[in-house]
Amino acid sequence: MKRETILVIGANGQIGTALLPRLQALYGPDSVIGADLRQPAQKAGIFELLDATKADALAELVQRYRVTQIYHLAAVLSAKGETDPLGAWNLNMQTLLNVLEVARIHQVRKLFVPSSIAAFGEHAPKFETPQTASLDPATVYGISKVAAENWSLYYHKRYGLDVRSLRYPGLISYQSMPGGGTTDYAVAIYHAAVQGQPFECFLADDTLLPMMYMDDALRATLELMEAPENRISVRTSYNLAGMSFTPAELTASIQAYFPDFTTRYAPDFRQDIADSWPKTIDDTVARHDWGWQPAYDLPRMTQEMITQLTNVYQ
Ligand code: NAD
Numbered sequence: 001m002k003r004e005t006i007l008v009i010g011a012n013g014q015i016g017t018a019l020l021p022r023l024q025a026l027y028g029p030d031s032v033i034g035a036d037l038r039q040p041a042q043k044a045g046i047f048e049l050l051d052a053t054k055a056d057a058l059a060e061l062v063q064r065y066r067v068t069q070i071y072h073l074a075a076v077l078s079a080k081g082e083t084d085p086l087g088a089w090n091l092n093m094q095t096l097l098n099v100l101e102v103a104r105i106h107q108v109r110k111l112f113v114p115s116s117i118a119a120f121g122e123h124a125p126k127f128e129t130p131q132t133a134s135l136d137p138a139t140v141y142g143i144s145k146v147a148a149e150n151w152s153l154y155y156h157k158r159y160g161l162d163v164r165s166l167r168y169p170g171l172i173s174y175q176s177m178p179g180g181g182t183t184d185y186a187v188a189i190y191h192a193a194v195q196g197q198p199f200e201c202f203l204a205d206d207t208l209l210p211m212m213y214m215d216d217a218l219r220a221t222l223e224l225m226e227a228p229e230n231r232i233s234v235r236t237s238y239n240l241a242g243m244s245f246t247p248a249e250l251t252a253s254i255q256a257y258f259p260d261f262t263t264r265y266a267p268d269f270r271q272d273i274a275d276s277w278p279k280t281i282d283d284t285v286a287r288h289d290w291g292w293q294p295a296y297d298l299p300r301m302t303q304e305m306i307t308q309l310t311n312v313y314q
């Protein structure tokens with residue numbers, strides 16, 4: 001068991017809910033502190049209420065537990081961010097700067113600050129988007145991710161902070177519902193299918209987007225965080241790829257289990273966001289630097305999502 005004390009901020013969200021048990025298994029339940037604005041649905045392990053926009057409250061927690069690593073997962077995601085752009089910017093940037101500062105001042109050894117495919121925009125190639133493609137995002141969420149990538153690089157260069165990051169694609173998991181993103185349809189669709197309901201999709205049937213099963217995302221995160229420092233050549237954020245599919249392809253993969261399942265397409269404002277993002281991602285640098293390899297394709301993910309959610313709903 002490794003001697004670390006890990007603080008997960010935004011622990012009740014889609015990633016935090018799935019990540020906490022993995023960290024607890026790796027480092028021991030007493031070495032992982034979940035923190036969020038609200039109480040978790042099910043408390044497992046140490047939990048603290050925290051508003052990460054409050055620098056003093058964050059610093060008190062870091063000192064009290066002698067935190068050595070922080071996973072900073074609190075954020076407003078792409079679709080929700082467009083309903084209140086300044087609110088999203090303030091939340092995303094204030095929490096980020098508080099985390100970077102508390103880590104600098106209190107000698108936190110390692111930080112994880114996720115980015116997203118939303119960092120890319122109009123001028124990035126849509127297919128096999130390279131690591132160094134231009135970053136001109138169309139959403140306030142994407143702008144905050146590009147800013148966070150650059151702040152992370154700055155703190156690494158100027159203060160030597162060991163900040164690590166992944167540009168996650170849309171993440172699909174059964175453990176909890178996602179929190180206001182453009183890729184959320186790819187989780188909600190499985191819930192509808194397993195409950196025997198038709199699905200209304202807010203993206204058009206042919207909207208190709210990069211996606212990843214949560215298991216792969218967690219493994220990538222932990223592999224990145226465990227990699228020796230000299231293997232980390234990217235201090236903004238690593239491109240990361242799992243699979244890419246359209247809503248029509250996802251529907252077809254579900255129909256292999258539920259032949260009567262149907263999806264109706266009613267694109268809304270999220271279509272423009274999706275159209276501004278890459279369709280497939282080139283993650284050669286992550287593969288080269290720390291050996292990244294995805295394990296899940298669409299059929300394997302669908303099988304696992306349906307199995308897990310069938311247990312939840314029966
Ligand atoms: P989420 O919206 O599901 O969860 C965010 C959590 O942060 C929520 O539980 C919320 O209560 C908490 N939070 C919000 N404001 C807070 C504050 N001031 N103090 C403390 N907690 C606060 O998000 P997620 O999907 O788990 O994403 C986590 C991170 O990963 C985010 O930075 C997100 O941008 C990034 N990401 C996620 C995806 C995805 O598909 N889920 C894809 C790319 C990047």
Ligand code: AKB
Nearest residue numbers: 077078116181182183
């Ligand atoms: C969103 O849709 O906002 C997130 C993301 C890809 O960053 N899932």
